[in-house]
Amino acid sequence: MDIRLPSINKVLISGNLTDDPRTNILENGTHVANFRIASNQRYRARDGEWRDKTCFVDVVTWRQLAERVASRLHKGSPVMIEGELQYTQWNAQDGSKRSRVEILARSVQMLEKTGESGDRPVYSGNMDNPPNPDPSDEPDYSDDIPF
């Protein structure tokens, strides 16, 4: 029996927005919102001290989710993101090729308490496609990585 490679790409990450979301409306009326989160990972260093290491990652949302994100989130908002990693490529001004990995969010859970009930809304939407080691041993990256 031939079994093909399963298709898995899932991310679950919490963090705080580093800035207000940037929103855009495409010619076809589709909303898109981009933002960046800072996600802190607490770890115990070799000296026994607890430290935080921050991971910055870009997030993109589409359609209704983008509208909700734009209206409800702001710089500093704590969120839980569920989505998938995606890879985008573009040409920089100097002509060189650039690429980055970002999260295509499927749902955004706002962790800031709203009102006395302390409800934490979860926003999700159909965004199937845009329209078109021991951390205490944090290594240095002085070595060249060829990709």
Next chain:
Amino acid sequence: MSLQDRLPGVNYAVITGVVKKRTGLFTTLKGISVIHLLVENTVENPYRESGKSTYEIRVDLWGKAARALDDRLVPGTGILAEGLLAHREIEDYTGGLRHQNVLRASRVEILYIEKER
């Protein structure tokens, strides 16, 4: 800071894909073994004519796991990589800083090797 103010430190990522490129096993200045991988991840995408999207995801594998899998992680190998998203800064050829997100794998499972397909 009270407990209620502390954001839960959730950071989990899992992908499957095929090793497209890799570095050799090398050791950092702190004496830790590492392999950097470029993994081609394909996900179904009904909105595309091809029915799929293909992404290139950087995956780092550290320590004992890197040493144990060094011989087997050849280009063409199908893997499952699980770990956390990490952020790193590297200096490009102009001296400028570039930011990269990588999947720092705590577990890599080999699903097939090229000659087994």
